[in-house]
Amino acid sequence: MKFVCSATDISEACQNVQRAASQKATMPAIEGILIRAEEGTVHLTGYDLEVGIKTSVAAKVEEPGAVVINAKYLCEILRKLPSSQVRIEADERMMSSITSGEANFGIKGISPEDYPELPSVTGGYPIEIKQGLLRDMVRQTIFAVSTNETKLVHKGIKVEVADNNIKLIAVDGYRMAIRSEDIDYKGEELSFVVPSKTFSEVVKLINDPEKIINLGIGKRHIVFDVADYQIVSRLLDGEFLNYRTIIEQNNLESSQTTVRFKTREFIDSIERTALVISDRIKTPLKVAFSPGSVRVSTQTDIGSASDRFDAEVGGAALEIGFNNRLLLEAMRACETDEAYMKLNGPVAPAFILPLQGDSFLYLVLPVKMNAAS
Amino acid sequence: MKFVCSATDISEACQNVQRAASQKATMPAIEGILIRAEEGTVHLTGYDLEVGIKTSVAAKVEEPGAVVINAKYLCEILRKLPSSQVRIEADERMMSSITSGEANFGIKGISPEDYPELPSVTGGYPIEIKQGLLRDMVRQTIFAVSTNETKLVHKGIKVEVADNNIKLIAVDGYRMAIRSEDIDYKGEELSFVVPSKTFSEVVKLINDPEKIINLGIGKRHIVFDVADYQIVSRLLDGEFLNYRTIIEQNNLESSQTTVRFKTREFIDSIERTALVISDRIKTPLKVAFSPGSVRVSTQTDIGSASDRFDAEVGGAALEIGFNNRLLLEAMRACETDEAYMKLNGPVAPAFILPLQGDSFLYLVLPVKMNAAS
Structure with a gap:
């Protein structure tokens, strides 16, 4: 195998393909990138037996062929080449040479015969x-x-x-x-x-x-x-949770408490109050919904914290406990400035929904608060 | 103690002072920031018994006094305050309260009597x-x-x-x-x-x-x-290496080999060649100086690498081994586009100097190359 191509093109392609190469030393070939040179084109493949990434770059191919080179070293070398062109060669014994400007690297490659074949997807x-x-x-x-x-x-x-x-x-x-x-x-x-x-x-x-x-x-x-x-x-096999049943079981149309809030304000209040929650002891946040107002508070070994913001609260007032991280991640994923929260008491799942339509739906299970909090 | 001040000012001051607070739980007081409120000013101190940082911010002090609050929690809370103003209070039992807008935090503080005194530097x-x-x-x-x-x-x-x-x-x-x-x-x-x-x-x-x-x-x-x-x-006590003797022992004025090189080119060559050096096995770089040229190369279990650049080499040709990291760090520290390297054979220290003057001087000891390399 022998070809010359743009150092930038092959470097960028290898950085991307590398992410599918395996990082564990179970089988040296899959820690490498498969380089296959055909007339006018070099194909690059990374594949860890679960995910494979393929691409190709234009090249002046002087001798077609293939070699597998360790992905980490190949990428590091390509990233640091001194010239805009690179020549890559491999002999029959897979001794590979990477040359650019005055720089030359010699790396022992692996035979392409040892590289696994990617599954083909047909009739899709x-x-x-x-x-x-x-x-x-x-x-x-x-x-x-x-x-x-x-x-x-x-x-x-x-x-x-x-x-x-x-x-x-x-x-x-x-x-x-x-x-x-x-x-x-x-x-x-x-x-x-x-x-x-x-x-x-x-x-x-x-x-x-x-x-x-x-x-x-x-x-x-x-x-x-x-x-x-x-x-x-x-693809993954197995029985995935039936989300439709869960939504049907929780009557979203007539929930006991409906809160319309500004997403940013809810996020800020959770972030602030969670400052006194240590990662080890997962004290719940207490969220109290009352007419016109949401209060977020907690009391831990470190100290106490509370915050409050205005919101439209319809239906029954409610105090409910949440794991701060789960609630925060759901709020952060909302892509709208405002959203609804729909609740059915302190032990039922809480739903977060957009003001209109069904572009997203988040569910967070509440956490039981102990009597003291 | 009771005062109101700018949330931004005290937050920035605490982030800086915090870096001198201790991170280890040997003595709770020195993991804290000492807050001392006097008329019109709040003084902040972090001190881990080795380094202390002090500063002050303007404040409306309603009740002078002092408290020590855990630096980590104090800084995190101050960074996330919702309003531009903050009120900080501590009662006689050191229960501290931080209030800003609708947010309130309660943290148990430590008595300032438990905080060590910073050394004073006089007659300096x-x-x-x-x-x-x-x-x-x-x-x-x-x-x-x-x-x-x-x-x-x-x-x-x-x-x-x-x-x-x-x-x-x-x-x-x-x-x-x-x-x-x-x-x-x-x-x-x-x-x-x-x-x-x-x-x-x-x-x-x-x-x-x-x-x-x-x-x-x-x-x-x-x-x-x-x-x-x-x-x-x-300050540190003890006998510091006598660097003058070392310089005098290595005749810089009449070194066997003098190399004038472009710093960037030397750095690039070291970085490239070192790509095949693993962190575990510290194979030396071989640097060969010959008329007009410097060749950097190495051969390791991973593979071989070599690079070359033009340089003015005066005196004897020389092959010398270096630890790649030590040589690289010295080259990177040069603040000039060009520099001199002065050498006295393969076992004497290598000196790196500016073209003129004595604004810097770096010394790197060579590494013995094994016969094979």
Whole structure:
């Protein structure tokens, strides 16, 4: 293998592809980047057996061929090349040489035969969505993905696609986040669970919010076409929480207490009051809703804190306890200046909704307050 | 104690003073900030028994008095206050209350009687130096301070002040950094060692490079007046390396090899070549000086790397080994585009000097290369 190409192009491509390369030393090949040179093009692949990222750069290929080079060293070297051009070569024994200006590096490569093949996704249903829209939807749900290893399917984000609508759903044992948007889609109803790590990687490759991402969904895999990159990922199997039942069981239309608030004010009050909550002892925040007013307070070993802001409180007055972090993350994910909170007493889940429509829905379970607080 | 003041002023003051507060839980008082309210002014002090930082802010004092409040919680609370004003109160039992807008915090304070007294520095010799100049001199020497606990005096920077000149000297077992500058000083010759931590704190408080820092030197302590802050620190005792002898022993005027190089080119070559050096196995860099050229190379388990740049090499050709980090840090500390390197064979210390004058001098000991490299 022997080719010359732009140092900047291959460096940028390798930095991106590298993120799918494995970081653990179980199998040297998957810690590397597969470099495959064909006429006029060099293909680059990173793949840790779960997520794969592929791209290509234009090159003057003098001798086609392939080699796998350790991703970390390759990226560091490419980043520091002195000239705008780089020549990469590998001999039959996979001894690789990287030359640019006066700098030369020699690295022992790995045979491409030792590199795993990426799954192919065929016969999928194509979905198109704007880069910026998918990025926002992921950001506004991914925080609620479970980090608990026991139920693997909840480490992913469920995607439901139906007649001109796409919905992302994330849950852990204490909360739920749903984001819904209109898209152009008239195909079959689809439902699949994408590992949250895959969505993180897709979002990092976004280069223009107005451009389209293509999703191809197969039986066991999904492929994203974003910018000049292709990301292939397995889908997660298993029974995902039935969120519709939960929403139906909690009568949102006629909740006991409905609060209309300014999102920023609620966030500020939680942040301030939580200053006296230590990470070790998770004392709940007490949130008291009364006509015209929301008071947030807590009392811990460190001291006491309270704050208050104006809000439209309809229905029954209520005191309810929350884990400060869960409530804060839901509030921060609201993309609107104002929102509703709908409550059904101190032990029922609290819902956070937009003033109009159903573009998002967050659920946070309350925490029991002890008698003293 | 009871006072009202600007939330921004006291927050900024506390963030700065906090850095001298202790982070370890050996004695609760020194983890706090001493707040002392007098007519029109609130004095704030952080002091970990080694370095103390003091400042004051204007305040409407309704009841003079003092309290010590945990620095971490105080700073976090002050940073998040909702209003531009804050009221701080403490009762006889040191129960403290911080109120701003609708937010209120209650924190148990500590009696000021439990707070240690800062040493006073009297009868000192005043030295004046521009903030920006001291900052540069510290940055260009502090990297060479020893991190070895066995010789405590070398964990500081030696300061020598004589007829219109100030010199900073830092050494560890492998290198030496000296920075020298002209200042207005006609007093007695002075020599003292300031802990590097103290200099770090002083540099962080610099707010205007053109303004003056006042140094007051006592027998065992030093006090810096910078911006609106006063920093008091103990000085280090012990016998500091006699750098003059080392320089005299290495005949700089008639060194065997003299290299005039572009600092940036040497730095780039070291950085590139070091990419194949792992942190664990400290393989030396081989630097080969020959007429017109410097070649930097190394061969490690990861692979090989080499780079080359043009330079004026006078005297004997030479191959010499260096620890890449030590050489790089010295090169980076040069504040000139070009510099000299003066060498006396593969086992003698290498000196790095400016083209003219004696504003800096760096020494790096070479590393023995094994026969194979």
